[in-house]
Structure formats: structure tokens, C-alpha cells
Amino acid sequence: xxxxxxxxxxxxxxxxxxxxxxxxxxxxxxxxxxxxxxxxxxxxxxxxxxxxxxxxxxxxxxxxxxxxxxxxxxxxxxxxxxxxxxxxxxxxxxxxxxxxxxxxxxxxxxxxxxxxxxxxxxxxxxxxxxxxxxxxxxxxxxxxxxxxxxxxxxxxxxxxxxxxxxxxxxxxxxxxxxxxxxxxxxxxxxxxxxxxxxxxxxxxxxxxxxxxxxxxxxxxxxxxxxxxxxxxxxxxxxxxxxxxxxxxxxxxxxxxxxxxxxxxxxxxxxxxxxxxxxxxxxxxxxxxxxxxxxxxxxxxxxxxxxxxxxxxxxxxxxxxxxxxxxxxxxxxxxxxxxxxxxxxxxxxxxxxxxxxxxxxxxxxxxxxxxxxxxxxxxxxxxxxxxxxxxxxxxxxxxxx
Amino acid sequence: xxxxxxxxxxxxxxxxxxxxxxxxxxxxxxxxxxxxxxxxxxxxxxxxxxxxxxxxxxxxxxxxxxxxxxxxxxxxxxxxxxxxxxxxxxxxxxxxxxxxxxxxxxxxxxxxxxxxxxxxxxxxxxxxxxxxxxxxxxxxxxxxxxxxxxxxxxxxxxxxxxxxxxxxxxxxxxxxxxxxxxxxxxxxxxxxxxxxxxxxxxxxxxxxxxxxxxxxxxxxxxxxxxxxxxxxxxxxxxxxxxxxxxxxxxxxxxxxxxxxxxxxxxxxxxxxxxxxxxxxxxxxxxxxxxxxxxxxxxxxxxxxxxxxxxxxxxxxxxxxxxxxxxxxxxxxxxxxxxxxxxx
Amino acid sequence: xxxxxxxxxxxxxxxxxxxxxxxxxxxxxxxxxxxxxxxxxxxxxxxxxxxxxxxxxxxxxxxxxxxxxxxxxxxxxxxxxxxxxxxxxxxxxxxxxxxxxxxxxxxxxxxxxxxxxxxxxxxxxxxxxxxxxxxxxxxxxxxxxxxxxxxxxxxxxxxxxxxxxxxxxxxxxxxxxxxxxxxxxxxxxxxxxxxxxxxxxxxxxxxxxxxxxxxxxxxxxxxxxxxxxxxxxxxxxxxxxxxxxxxxxxx
Numbered sequence: 001x002x003x004x005x006x007x008x009x010x011x012x013x014x015x016x017x018x019x020x021x022x023x024x025x026x027x028x029x030x031x032x033x034x035x036x037x038x039x040x041x042x043x044x045x046x047x048x049x050x051x052x053x054x055x056x057x058x059x060x061x062x063x064x065x066x067x068x069x070x071x072x073x074x075x076x077x078x079x080x081x082x083x084x085x086x087x088x089x090x091x092x093x094x095x096x097x098x099x100x101x102x103x104x105x106x107x108x109x110x111x112x113x114x115x116x117x118x119x120x121x122x123x124x125x126x127x128x129x130x131x132x133x134x135x136x137x138x139x140x141x142x143x144x145x146x147x148x149x150x151x152x153x154x155x156x157x158x159x160x161x162x163x164x165x166x167x168x169x170x171x172x173x174x175x176x177x178x179x180x181x182x183x184x185x186x187x188x189x190x191x192x193x194x195x196x197x198x199x200x201x202x203x204x205x206x207x208x209x210x211x212x213x214x215x216x217x218x219x220x221x222x223x224x225x226x227x228x229x230x231x232x233x234x235x236x237x238x239x240x241x242x243x244x245x246x247x248x249x250x251x252x253x254x255x256x257x258x259x260x261x262x263x264x265x266x267x268x269x270x271x272x273x274x275x276x277x278x279x280x281x282x283x284x285x286x287x288x289x290x291x292x293x294x295x296x297x298x299x300x301x302x303x304x305x306x307x308x309x310x311x312x313x314x315x316x317x318x319x320x321x322x323x324x325x326x327x328x329x330x331x332x333x334x335x336x337x338x339x340x341x342x343x344x345x346x347x348x349x350x351x352x353x354x355x356x357x358x359x360x361x362x363x364x365x366x367x368x369x370x371x372x373x374x375x376x377x378x379x380x381x382x383x384x385x386x387x388x389x390x391x392x393x394x395x396x397x398x399x400x
Numbered sequence: 401x402x403x404x405x406x407x408x409x410x411x412x413x414x415x416x417x418x419x420x421x422x423x424x425x426x427x428x429x430x431x432x433x434x435x436x437x438x439x440x441x442x443x444x445x446x447x448x449x450x451x452x453x454x455x456x457x458x459x460x461x462x463x464x465x466x467x468x469x470x471x472x473x474x475x476x477x478x479x480x481x482x483x484x485x486x487x488x489x490x491x492x493x494x495x496x497x498x499x500x501x502x503x504x505x506x507x508x509x510x511x512x513x514x515x516x517x518x519x520x521x522x523x524x525x526x527x528x529x530x531x532x533x534x535x536x537x538x539x540x541x542x543x544x545x546x547x548x549x550x551x552x553x554x555x556x557x558x559x560x561x562x563x564x565x566x567x568x569x570x571x572x573x574x575x576x577x578x579x580x581x582x583x584x585x586x587x588x589x590x591x592x593x594x595x596x597x598x599x600x601x602x603x604x605x606x607x608x609x610x611x612x613x614x615x616x617x618x619x620x621x622x623x624x625x626x627x628x629x630x631x632x633x634x635x636x637x638x639x640x641x642x643x644x645x646x647x648x649x650x651x652x653x654x655x656x657x658x659x660x661x662x663x664x665x666x667x668x669x670x671x672x673x674x675x676x677x678x679x680x681x682x683x684x685x686x687x688x689x690x691x692x693x694x695x696x697x698x699x700x701x702x703x704x705x706x707x708x709x710x711x712x713x714x715x716x717x718x719x720x721x722x723x724x725x726x727x728x729x730x731x732x733x734x735x736x737x738x739x740x741x742x743x
Numbered sequence: 744x745x746x747x748x749x750x751x752x753x754x755x756x757x758x759x760x761x762x763x764x765x766x767x768x769x770x771x772x773x774x775x776x777x778x779x780x781x782x783x784x785x786x787x788x789x790x791x792x793x794x795x796x797x798x799x800x801x802x803x804x805x806x807x808x809x810x811x812x813x814x815x816x817x818x819x820x821x822x823x824x825x826x827x828x829x830x831x832x833x834x835x836x837x838x839x840x841x842x843x844x845x846x847x848x849x850x851x852x853x854x855x856x857x858x859x860x861x862x863x864x865x866x867x868x869x870x871x872x873x874x875x876x877x878x879x880x881x882x883x884x885x886x887x888x889x890x891x892x893x894x895x896x897x898x899x900x901x902x903x904x905x906x907x908x909x910x911x912x913x914x915x916x917x918x919x920x921x922x923x924x925x926x927x928x929x930x931x932x933x934x935x936x937x938x939x940x941x942x943x944x945x946x947x948x949x950x951x952x953x954x955x956x957x958x959x960x961x962x963x964x965x966x967x968x969x970x971x972x973x974x975x976x977x978x979x980x981x982x983x984x985x986x987x988x989x990x991x992x993x994x
Contacts, residue, residue, distance in 0.1 A: 003861065069532045120727055123435055123531050127678050128727055131720040134671055138720075143713030223847050223865070224858040226836075230844050233833040240793070240831070241904065242819030242848040251856055281671060285539060292536060345551050353551065356543030363537040364525070 008217050011300065015213060019206045022046055023196045030193030034326070037318060040311055043186060043199035044270075049307045050205040051266045054212045056290040056302035058259020061219060062252050063288070064297035067232035069126045071284050072113065072133030076257040078140065078279030080106040080264025082147065085154045085274045092164040093174050095183065095204070095269035099262065106261020107254055114253035118246060121235070133281055140276040153275030176272055178204055183270060201270045208266060212259060217299055219255070228252050260287075289359050295371030304370050309355070316351040402573060402582045407700045409572065413589040413658055415696020416596035417443075420651035421673040422680060422688035423600060424644035430620045430683045431637045434523055435531055437538035440670025441545040442645050445514065446652025447661035448549055449507035451558050454499035457483055498563045503653040508646055515645025519638050542667065550663040557660035562588040566657075588657050595654050599647060600689055606643075607685070616640055620683070675723040681736025691734055695719050746771040746912055746943050747792075752801030754787055754967075761787040762798070763967040769912070774934075774944045776958035778951075778978075780988055784967040785947045786828070789916055792945075793825050794818045805912065816853050822911035826918055830897035832904065834890030838881055841889050841900055842872035842907050849908040871907060879903040879933065895926040899933065906937060913937075915946045919953050931956050955979070963987065 004012060018025065027041030040046065059073055080102035087098040117128040140148040148154055156173045166174060176183045183201035190196075219225045227248050230238045238245050268274060277283070286309070294305025321340055324347070328336035346354045366373055421443050428436045460479040468476040484492030495502070522541065526534045561567065566587040573583030607613035619626045619633040626633050652661075659665065676695055680687030701707065702718040726733060749767040753760070761784045769775045779785050790796040792803055794815045803810040810818055819825075824845075833841050846868045851857070863869070876882045879899040884892070889900060898918065905913055918934065919927040927950065934944070934957055948954045954961060954975065961978045963971040965987040971978055978984055 003859075005861075005863070067532070069535065116724065116728065120731060123535070123682075124678065124727060124731065126532075126535060127674050128724060130671060131675055131723050135717045135720040138716035139713055142716050219858050221862060222858050222860050223843075223851070223862050224856055224860075226840055226844065226862050227847075229836060229840075230833050233835045234831060237831040237833060237904075238844070239815040240819055240825055240827075241845045242816050242853055242908065243844070244814075244816045244853040247854040251858075255858075282667070285543075288536065288539075345548075350547065350551060352543060353547035356540050356547060360537055360540035360544065363533060363540060364522075367529075367533060 002214065004217060005221070008221065008299075012210075012214065012217060015300065015303070016210055019050070019210065022049075022206075023198050023202070027194060027196055031195045032193060037323070038315060040314065041196065043197055043202050045310065045314055046199070046202050047205050047266075047270050048310050050202070050209045051263045051270070052287070052290060052306035052310055053303040054209050054266065055260055055263035055287050056294065056306040057212055057216050058256040058263070059287045060256075060291050060296060060298075060302040061216060061228075061259070062256035063291055064302070065220070065225060065228035065232060066249055066252050068118070068121070068249060068253070069288070070117075070129040070253070070256075071126050071281060071288070072129035072131075072136075073256065073260050073287055074281070074283035075113070075133040075136040075279045076106040076110050076260035077264040077267075077283070078136065078274070078276065079109045080261030081268050081274035081278055082140075082154055083261075084265040084268035085156070085272055086147075088162075088176065088268065088272050089156060089160040090163065092162065093176050094165075095176050095178050095265075098176075098268055099208070099265035102265025102268065103258050103261045106264065107258040110254050110257020110260075111250075114250050114257065118249050118253060130281055130284070133279060133284055137276055137279040137281070140279060148274075148276060151276070153273055155273045176269055178269075204269070205266055208262065212262065213299075213303070220299060224248070224251070289355070291369075292367075293359065293362050293369050295369030298369070298371040301369050301371040308370070312354070312358075313351055316347050316354055317349070319347040402578055403704070405573075405578075406583050407704060408697050409583065409585050409589075410703075411697030411700030412593045412693070413696075414699065415693040416593050417651055417655055417669065417692075418673055418676045418696050419689045419692025420596055420599060421648055421669055422676040422692045423603060423685060424648045425673060425677050426680070426683060426685050426688040427603075427640055427644040427647075429677070430685070431616060431640045432519075432523065432527065434526060435534050435538070436523070437535055437670065438518070438542040438545060439538075439644070439648055440666035440668070440673065441542045442511065442514065442648035442666070443652040443655075443669055444546065444549065444661070444663065444666030446507055446511060446649030447560075447656045447665065448553060448652075449510055449649060450500050450503035450560050450653045450656040451553065451661055453503045453506045454496070454560055457481065457496045457499050457502075461485070500560060500562055500653065500657055503656070504650060507649045507653050511646040511649030512642045514649075515642035516638065518645070519641040523641065542670070546663050546666060553661075553663065555663060557662040559660045560656040562591075562657035566591055592654050592658060596651070599650060603643070603647065604685070612636060612639075672719055675719055677733075679723050679726045679733055681733030684733065684735040687733055687735030694734075695722065698722065744771040745769065746806060747945070748804045749792070750802050750804070752788075752791055752798045752803065754784075754791055754796065754798050761967050762791065765801070765964075765967070765969060767962060767969065769943060769945055770960075771943055772941050773959045774946065774957050776946045776948055776954045776961045776975075777964055778948060778954055778961060779964035782966075783964045783987075785964055786916065787967075788964065789825075789914055789945075789947055793823060793914060819848070819908070820853055822908075823914065824905035824908055824910035824912070825914045826898075826901050826905055826916060828916040828920055830894070830901045832889045832897055832901055834888070836889060837886050838876060838889055838892075838900060839869075839872055839885040842875050842904055843868050845904045846871050846875075846907045875903045875907045878906070878936075895922055895929075898922070898930065902933065902937075906940075906942075909940075910942060913942050913944045915944060915948075917947055917949060919948070919950055927953060 002009070002012070023041050023046070025041075026046065027039045029035040029039050055073075055077060059070070063069055083105035084098040084102040087101045091097055113129065113132045117125055117132065120128060141150055158168050158173060160167055168174065178200070181200050183204065185200040187198045188195060189198065227238075227243060230243070231245050231248055235245050264274075264278070290305035290309050291302045292305070293308060294303065295301025321344060324340045324343060325336060328339055331339070344350070362369060368375070421439060424442070425436060425439050428434055428439070458481050460481045463478050463480060465476045465478045470476045481492060481496060483495050486492065487495065518541070522537065526537055569584045569586045571580055571583065572585040574580040607617055615626065615631055615633070616636050619636065623633060672695075676691045677688055679695065680689070680691030699715065699718055703715040708715055745768050747767075747769040749765060752762055752765045754762040765788060777785055777788065787796065791798045792810065794810065794813050794817070798811060801811075805821060805823060808821055810823070833844065836844075843862065847855075850868065873882065873885070876885055879902060881896060881900060881903070884896075889897070892900060902918070915934075919930050922930065931953060937944075946954070946957060958975055961973065961975050962969055963978060963981075963984050970983050970987055971981050973981070
């Protein structure tokens with residue numbers, strides 16, 4: 001289907017199914033139950049899953065295939081966001097032009113950064129991208145304030161010119177829409193104790209993400225994708241084979257930059273503001289985390305990594321000591337005190353600690369990320385089965 | 401002329417910090433071949449050693465002085481630090497006052513231990529793994545260390561003053577025969593610079609004149625051959641890692657009065673220090689020191705009002721710009737060795 | 744017809760003169776061996792030919808194209824392939840992919856943004872790669888990862904990669920180094936078979952057995968200078984060559 005082979009088609013359909021049904025799947029607990037806090041089926045969070053999924057898919061095209069570790073990809077996301085907000089300020093509240101312009105600007109910026117940074121490889125490349133990102137961040141914070149609105153961040157205002165729209169509706173800023181469909185519109189479905197929310201913005205993100213995912217699959221299976229893997233494997237051999245590795249890596253860099261811009265544009269479409277902190281190197285580090293955690297170089301890994309980190313971030317930051325005490329209420333007080341004391345540093349504001357530890361564990365023990373974990377478990381099972389099969393084959397069949 | 405001198409002086413303290421961190425980074429990279437993204441965290445931990453010591457020294461017990469009353473008329477509670485009780489009020493107060501310099505002694509064993517634990521417990525397993533993995537695992541470690549500090553010390557900067565003797569500034573210009581009141585320079589900054597110079601000199605002397613240092617330098621140049629000579633180079637490299645940690649820690653301890661320690665100061669310095677290492681030349685110790693000071697001073701020049709009005713924002717990005725230009729025109733850096741990290 | 748003409752090439756590293764006014768010609772369709780003791784400058788010479796090193800002076804002409812100053816991938820694109828001393832292959836990729844890449848480079852040039860084509864549906868390239876693998880006897884292993892091959896197999900894979908580009912000139916740097924006698928003989932057979940395709944080959948070799956069973960012409964390099972050139976039989980008896988190799992002792 002769609003030019004994909006059988007395996008990729010089923011993978012694509014699986015992702016499609018998960019994304020479409022996410023409002024159900026992520027809300028497994030009834031609204032009034034204690035476990036409702038583990039639900040993730042609300043629009044804001046689900047949108048973040050998809051947007052960071054796109055970001056990570058794009059990053060993976062660069063890092064997963066070519067092995068070039070960029071520490072500055074958040075800059076492209078930031079540039080995309082700013083461009084998107086400006087489009088909404090100047091042109092129209094329709095999100096489509098904003099998203100398109102985000103991709104274009106991020107693409108152009110990554111062309112510039114990539115052209116320079118890719119003249120070096122290895123750690124030098126990482127540091128060059130890091131330097132560029134930090135530079136953009138500093139500039140966005142200070143000199144470029146007329147464009148970025150500095151520390152406050154760029155927001156819509158009541159007096160925006162908006163050529164193809166209106167500056168304000170009934171004294172307030174008009175809402176972002178996609179050809180009349182309001183991004184904040186939601187349809188709520190109440191079934192028994194469950195409440196499911198189907199949000200227009202989420203489904204726009206879903207469509208965009210499926211397209212982004214599809215393109216990534218095609219790139220992975222294309223001669224171009226194979227060349228990118230060749231870059232990672234042996235650049236010397238590649239050059240002596242008559243291939244110019246520079247344009248290949250640059251193309252990969254720009255494509256992944258455009259994915260970052262797309263993610264930035266979608267963020268703006270969901271919530272029309274942009275701030276410099278989106279460009280900070282910790283934000284670049286986050287997308288590296290997502291990709292590694294899910295499994296660099298795999299198709300679906302980065303999406304899983306992004307979802308996993310954003311979900312944990314949400315849950316861990318929400319839990320506080322009171323919630324912990326509630327959970328442990330069945331235990332004797334002394335035991336629950338100790339448990340809460342032990343868990344306390346890892347929750348709430350301590351989420352980053354948990355993240356750091358998780359990340360280290362993954363790099364140390366599971367460099368292939370979650371996907372490698374699945375494979376190992378899969379192998380374990382198949383080996384077990386094989387052993388059992390061998391065992392039953394080896395024992396002589398009892399006489400009938 | 402005096403304006404130039406002033407900017408050079410202003411760049412010295414930051415330059416010293418860059419140089420010390422970059423020196424440690426280079427030691428680790430040169431000996432162990434590891435790119436340590438957690439090195440900034442070691443600098444930060446050093447600064448918090450100073451904070452911890454000054455808190456420990458000010459630990460007090462409370463007595464009630466019935467003869468005096470507070471503003472509500474209740475008997476006055478008097479807080480007496482233990483050190484004052486033990487060593488007498490004057491010596492005690494002096495000890496508390498000097499807590500930052502004392503932090504040097506306090507931090508050395510702590511930093512050495514952290515360095516050893518890091519190398520033996522984690523880095524050791526990453527020698528054979530790709531540089532990307534080393535970057536990633538030390539990046540993770542940096543997050544963990546910084547969050548631990550944040551958990552114990554909070555997110556706000558903690559003012560940690562220098563001893564009273566060094567508070568305030570002096571007129572450097574008048575001292576060297578210029579017009580008075582032109583070059584006013586804080587005492588502590590000059591202390592920091594001298595301190596950094598001593599440490600850097602010490603590290604170089606150690607590498608240059610001791611047998612241990614000679615073996616380490618030989619190992620940096622050709623690890624395999626030194627290993628073949630039957631010398632246990634790994635053990636020495638572990639010691640070098642601890643040394644680099646101590647250097648970073650000391651840089652942090654003494655930096656505490658200049659900039660109140662906060663949990664993310666390590667990350668802030670790390671990015672710049674990496675740039676410094678790259679500009680100086682990966683694997684070159686003199687290069688790291690030189691680049692540290694050059695970039696520190698350059699940054700201070702870029703912050704001059706005249707420069708900023710001409711090129712707004714240049715002070716924010718000058719270091720990165722220089723790094724980009726250097727990397728593109730002279731990839732080995734100012735004093736880099738051939739072949740290091742080039743393939 | 745000359746396919747490769749090297750004229751007046753000099754190359755120094757600091758004070759060391761690695762190549763001293765080297766002149767060298769290779770006729771089309773022949774197998775030409777370059778021999779010489781360790782440190783004679785053989786590898787430097789090869790590197791100057793394929794653009795890995797730039798000679799200080801002198802020209803390297805391939806047909807009527809000057810190779811001096813060209814980048815490695817450009818030199819390959821005009822029809823010069825190289826087999827390295829230690830096999831350079833794409834270790835993380837499958838054998839089939841290892842051969843499809845050079846085949847694609849030959850067909851589509853040094854860069855092609857075919858981001859939406861399907862590798863596995865490119866019948867032309869696939870068939871070619873399969874053929875190549877069969878030729879070198881690695882067809883059954885086509886789906887395994889190249890780094891898991893034995894050294895001898897890696898060498899054969901690398902050879903197949905070069906051959907899949909139908910090069911006009913093939914440079915081989917010690918193609919049998921570190922091989923067992925049996926593997927060496929297999930490689931000789933293989934190289935002889937490629938001879939049938941009319942590919943010109945320049946072989947750098949230590950092993951006289953290999954040289955004398957393959958080469959039609961031999962050039963002897965010592966201390967950066969060519970000291971002898973001729974048919975293998977003539978070279979064998981040349982006293983200068985014996986001196987260079989054995990330091991004066993007679994065979």
C-alpha cells in the first residue's frame with residue numbers, strides 16, 4: 001500500500017490505528033476513579049505526544065541514519081515557532097500558512113547551520129551545532145527582541161495587522177483555525193464513567209504526523225536512506241566508491257531541520273506563542289533523549305521515546321507527597337513514611353532527576369533503546385520456545 | 401590604553417575559570433579519550449562544597465540570654481556557632497569568614513573521591529564505546545548531579561562571600577602609575593586569577609617534572625606502547641581523572657564569591673568550556689589554557705559599551721563566533737595535535 | 744595504449760623524501776605490479792594516484808584526465824576503483840547493500856536524492872549486485888551483516904564492490920596480505936578471472952608468488968625511486984632488485 005512493502009504497511013497501519021484511537025487508549029480509567037490521574041487522553045498532552053514525535057522522527061533521520069549527533073536541533077524548532085507566530089500576526093489565523101512558513105524558515109536556517117557544521121564530523125560537529133544553537137538562543141533573548149520579544153516570548157496581540165483576517169473579534173484575539181475548524185474545538189463523549197475528548201487540533205496533528213511518519217518510512221527504504229546508513233558505517237569507503245558524502249549529510253540535516261520546524265509550527269498552531277527557551281540546548285538534549293530512549297535508527301522508536309518521555313514528564317511532575325500517601329494508605333504509617341521519603345526526590349519537581357537516571361540506564365545497558373529491549377525480550381521468548389521444542393523433540397515419543 | 405587594560409583585567413577571572421575547566425576536560429580527553437559532558441557539574445559541585453562548608457561552619461547552638469531582651473521583650477535567643485564556642489569568638493569568627501578559602505582543603509578529598517568514583521564506576525565502561533555514547537552518558541550524569549544539588553540546595557543562587565579582607569576593590573590603575581579611579585578592580589578577582597595561575601602551574605609542573613607525569617604524557621601520546629612497556633597506564637589515568645575533577649572543583653570553590661552558586665552554573669560553563677577546548681585544540685593542555693584566557697578577555701572586550709552599541713548582542717555570541725571561525729579555518733584549534741579526533 | 748601515466752611525481756613528509764621523481768606508465772588491459780621492500784613508498788605512491796594525498800609536484804594522467812587535485816569520489820567517478828590493504832567495507836550493512844551502493848554510485852553519480860524510490864524494487868541494481876556476489880562466491884551470505892565475515896571474505900566482498908562499478912582501472916593494495924596460502928590462491932584465481940573482463944589492474948604486493956602468477960609487468964620501487972621495470976622473469980634475475988630486497992645477499 002502507498003508504495004510500502006507488507007511489513008511497513010502493517011507498521012504504518014498500526015501507528016495510524018494507535019493515533020486515531022489514542023483518545024480511547026490513553027483514557028483507560030474512569031473519570032472518577034483514583035487511577036484517573038494516569039490518564040493521558042486530554043488534548044494538550046496528546047498533541048505534545050505527536051508534536052515531539054514529529055521532532056524525534058526528524059532527528060532520527062539525521063542521527064539514526066548518518067550517526068551525526070546534533071546538539072542544536074531545538075534551534076530549528078524555535079525558528080519555526082517564531083516564523084509561525086509571525087505568520088499568524090501578519091497574515092491569517094489559519095494555521096496552514098503558519099505551519100508551511102515554519103517548515104520553510106527552519107529549512108533555510110538548517111541549510112545555513114548544516115552547510116557550516118557539516119564541514120566537520122564527530123565531536124566537532126556536535127560542538128559546532130551546540131555553539132550555533134546557543135548563539136541563536138542568546139540572540140533571541142537579547143538583540144533580536146524586536147522579532148522575538150525577548151524574555152517574554154512572542155505572543156499575539158490585539159493590534160496585530162493580520163492582512164487576511166481581522167485583528168480582533170469582540171475585543172479579543174481571534175482563535176487559530178484550519179479553514180474554519182477551530183483548533184480548540186473538542187467533541188466530548190461520555191460513556192459510563194469514562195469521558196473521551198476528541199479535539200480538532202489533535203487530529204490535525206495526527207494527520208500531519210502520519211504524513212511525516214510516512215515520508216520517514218519512505219526515506220528509510222530508499223537508496224538515499226541506504227546512502228545515509230553508508231555514511232554512518234564507513235565514510236571513507238563511501239568516498240572511494242564515488243559518492244560525495246557532504247550533500248547526503250546536508251540533505252539529511254536539512255530534512256531533519258524541516259521536521260523540527262514542522263514541530264515548532266504545530267506547537268504554534270495549537271498554542272500561538274513562542275519563547276527563546278524552546279531553543280536552549282537542554283531542549284536539544286531532550287530530543288536526543290527521546291530518540292535514544294526509543295531506539296535510534298529504528299522507524300517507530302523515536303515516536304515511542306517521545307511519547308514515553310512526555311507521558312512520564314506529565315505523570316511524574318503531577319504526583320506529590322499527598323498522592324503518594326493516598327496510595328500507601330493501606331500500609332502502616334511508618335512504612336508509608338519511609339516509602340514517601342524514598343520516592344519524594346524523584347517526583348514533582350524531581351522529574352528531571354528521574355529522567356537523567358533513566359537516560360543513563362538506557363545508554364549503559366540498552367544502547368538500542370526501547371526497541372532493542374523489545375527485540376531482546378522477543379529473542380528470549382523465541383529461544384525458550386525453541387528450547388521447549390527441542391526438548392520435546394529430543395525426548396522419545398511415549399509408546400502409544 | 402587604560403580602557404584596554406581594564407577589559408583585559410575584567411576578562412581574567414572568567415578566563416581563569418574557562419582555563420581551569422578546559423584544562424580538566426583536556427586532561428580527561430587526552431589521557432582517557434573520553435568526552436566528559438559532566439565536567440561542568442564537577443565545577444558546580446566544587447562551588448557547592450564552598451557553600452556546604454560555610455554552612456557547616458556556621459552551625460550554631462541556641463542559648464537564652466536572660467539579661468537581654470529582643471524587641472518583643474522576651475529573653476533574647478543567642479545563636480553561637482560551634483566553632484566560636486570551640487576556638488573562642490575571634491578565631492571562630494575568622495574561621496567562618498574564611499570559609500571559602502578553607503573550602504579548598506575541604507573540597508580536595510571530596511572532589512578526588514567523586515572523580516575516582518565516576519571513573520571507576522561509569523566512565524571505565526565507556527572507553528571502547530563510540531564518542532556519541534560517551535557524550536550521552538556523561539550528559540545524563542550531568543543532569544543527575546545537577547538535580548541532586550538542586551534537591552538539597554534549592555533552585556536559587558546562594559550568596560557565598562569571600563573573606564572580609566578581600567571584600568571591595570582597589571585602585572589598580574593608581575598602583576601602576578595611571579590616573580586614579582580609572583581601573584578599579586575587586587580584590588577577589590585578582591585572588592582568583594593568581595589562584596588559577598598557581599593551579600595551572602602546579603598541573604604543568606606535575607606533568608613535566610615527576611615520573612608519574614612523564615608516564616602520563618607518554619601515555620597521552622601513545623597509549624599502546626606505554627602499555628607494552630609493562631606500565632599500568634590505566635591506574636595512572638584514573639588518577640588523572642581524579643586530578644581533573646579536583647581542578648574543576650577548586651575552580652568552582654573559588655568562583656563561589658564571584659557568582660553565587662546555583663545548580664545550573666555547571667551547564668552554563670560547560671558549553672563555553674567545550675568551545676574553549678575546541679578552540680585551543682582538542683588534546684592540547686597549553687592550548688586549553690591559552691584559549692581559556694583569550695576567550696575570557698575577548699568576551700570582556702565585546703561587552704564594552706562602544707562595541708555593544710556598534711554590534712548589538714556581540715557580547716553574547718562572540719565566543720561561539722570565534723569557535724565557528726576557528727573550527728572552519730583551523731580545525732585542529734590554536735595548538736591542537738595532528739590526528740586527534742580527525743577521522 | 745596507456746591508460747595511466749605518472750610523470751615526475753615527488754612527495755615529501757617533512758624531511759623525508761617518500762617519492763623521488765617517479766615516472767610510471769600502465770598499458771590498458773594489463774596487470775601491472777608494483778613491488779618493493781617495506782618503506783619503499785608504494786602506499787604513498789598509490790595514495791597520490793587516488794587523491795588521498797596530493798603530490799608535491801608532478802602529474803597523474805588517467806587517459807586524458809588529470810587526477811592530481813581531484814577528490815576521491817571524483818576519481819572514482821571517472822573509472823578508478825581501489826581495494827584497500829585492510830578491507831574497507833560497510834560493516835553494519837548487508838552484503839547485498841554493500842554491493843548495491845557502488846552499483847548505484849556508478850549509475851546515478853556522486854549524489855542523487857532518490858528519497859522516494861525503493862531500494863528493494865530496483866531490479867537492475869539488485870540483479871547486478873546478486874551477480875557480483877555469485878561471482879565471488881558470497882551469494883548465500885547476501886543478507887548477513889558484512890562485519891561478521893572472515894577477513895578473506897571481506898576482501899572478496901570489497902573486490903566485488905569495486906568490480907560492480909566496471910572500473911577501467913583497479914588499484915589493489917596488497918590484496919592477499921594476511922591470508923592463508925589457500926585463500927591467497929583463491930584470490931589469485933579470482934583476480935585472473937576478472938582479467939577476462941579487460942580491466943586494467945595495478946597491484947601492490949609483497950608476496951612474490953602472487954606477483955609472478957598475476958603480473959605481466961613489474962615495477963620495483965625502493966627508497967622512493969623506481970629501480971627496475973620489466974617482465975617478471977627479467978625482474979627475478981635483476982641484481983639491483985635482489986640488492987634492494989636482501990641488502991646485497993644473493994638469492
